[in-house]
Amino acid sequence: MSLLSALSISASGMSAQRQRTELLVENLANSDTTRTPEGGPYRRKDAVFVSDPSASQFSSLFESEMGSGSGVRVSEVITDKRDPEKRYLPGHPDADKDGYVAYPRMNPAEDMVDLLGASRGYQANVSAVSAVKDMIQRSLDLFR
Amino acid sequence: MSMNISGISSLGQIKTDVAAPSASDGGNSFKNILNNAIGEVESTRSAAAKSVEQFLSGNGEDLHSTILATQRAELEFQMFMQVRNKVVSAYQEIMKMQM
Amino acid sequence: MFQGLALNSEHYMSLLSARQKLVASNIANADTPGYHTQDINFQTEFENALGSHTPTVIEPEGLTVKPDGNNVNIDREARLLAENALRFSIASNFARAELNSVKTAIQEGKSV
Numbered sequence: 187m188s189l190l191s192a193l194s195i196s197a198s199g200m201s202a203q204r205q206r207t208e209l210l211v212e213n214l215a216n217s218d219t220t221r222t223p224e225g226g227p228y229r230r231k232d233a234v235f236v237s238d239p240s241a242s243q244f245s246s247l248f249e250s251e252m253g254s255g256s257g258v259r260v261s262e263v264i265t266d267k268r269d270p271e272k273r274y275l276p277g278h279p280d281a282d283k284d285g286y287v288a289y290p291r292m293n294p295a296e297d298m299v300d301l302l303g304a305s306r307g308y309q310a311n312v313s314a315v316s317a318v319k320d321m322i323q324r325s326l327d328l329f330r
Numbered sequence: 331m332s333m334n335i336s337g338i339s340s341l342g343q344i345k346t347d348v349a350a351p352s353a354s355d356g357g358n359s360f361k362n363i364l365n366n367a368i369g370e371v372e373s374t375r376s377a378a379a380k381s382v383e384q385f386l387s388g389n390g391e392d393l394h395s396t397i398l399a400t401q402r403a404e405l406e407f408q409m410f411m412q413v414r415n416k417v418v419s420a421y422q423e424i425m426k427m428q429m
Numbered sequence: 430m431f432q433g434l435a436l437n438s439e440h441y442m443s444l445l446s447a448r449q450k451l452v453a454s455n456i457a458n459a460d461t462p463g464y465h466t467q468d469i470n471f472q473t474e475f476e477n478a479l480g481s482h483t484p485t486v487i488e489p490e491g492l493t494v495k496p497d498g499n500n501v502n503i504d505r506e507a508r509l510l511a512e513n514a515l516r517f518s519i520a521s522n523f524a525r526a527e528l529n530s531v532k533t534a535i536q537e538g539k540s541v
Binding site: 370373374377390392394395398401402405406408409412415 | 430
């Protein structure tokens with residue numbers, strides 16, 4: 187049934203945007219982290235979104251084959267592989283023998299903008315749930 | 331909204347049938363009216379049952395379609411009850427007249 | 430006798446449901462690289478009176494494609510979200526009115 191499928195599609199959208207938000211917040215919180223448990227400075231993380239047809243669990247097999255709508259999911263989290271940024275700070279506890287400290291390669295301004303985008307995206311999915319719920323309620327009103 | 335309330339208009343037939351001399355002729359017409367009505371009730375009822383089954387098993391049936399199907403079956407049944415009551419009372423009137 | 434009662438409204442509501450599902454999909458995939466906006470040709474599907482078949486999914490034209498291949502316009506989807514819900518509400522009111530008028534006609538018939 188289309189409307190129930192729509193709900194699980196929107197739910198997948200909310201989940202994906204939430205995961206994206208968590209990663210962006212982690213990036214921003216760690217923009218100056220020079221020392222991580224894995225060794226070395228913090229490395230930026232990014233969520234990769236892909237379409238997910240199986241998210242519409244209430245749709246019949248026929249419906250999903252026709253390509254009628256799909257959810258979304260985070261297929262993987264990509265860790266930044268670039269070399270860290272080196273800053274010359276000889277007195278720093280994490281400085282190497284040449285006096286350089288490895289800092290995370292970051293762009294906080296970009297991540298802030300992304301955060302706004304993720305928040306808007308999340309809200310849009312919430313609106314979709316609300317609109318679909320209204321239509322389901324209207325259907326039930328046909329009982330009188 | 332044009333609806334064919336054929337059940338009620340077929341009661342007009344009863345009046346002309348009453349003019350026939352024997353009660354058995356009147357009985358056949360009554361039987362036909364009732365049988366047809368029962369047939370319609372049954373077909374909308376089974377359509378509604380099928381729609382509910384399709385919806386519950388997730389076979390792509392929309393909720394509003396299922397609800398409308400059950401409402402149609404309900405109305406069909408209510409109509410049938412009215413027709414049945416009219417037919418029964420008309421029959422009783424005829425039987426009274428036969429005495 | 431009542432098989433055709435509120436059938437037009439029902440068909441309209443079915444198409445709106447299918448369309449709303451695609452809007453939900455577009456909104457969920459607004460940030461998915463390479464995803465293309467999905468829709469149905471509402472007018473054509475409604476005029477084509479066969480209510481039982483699933484409407485054909487099409488890709489609307491005139492949408493700007495972003496660098497990552499995604500062409501979802503969130504303003505368009507937000508507008509359709511509201512529009513579909515409103516139309517659905519109107520159609521269900523029509524359907525309910527049809528059902529109620531038949532119910533009244535049957536009940537009035539009792540006292541005849």
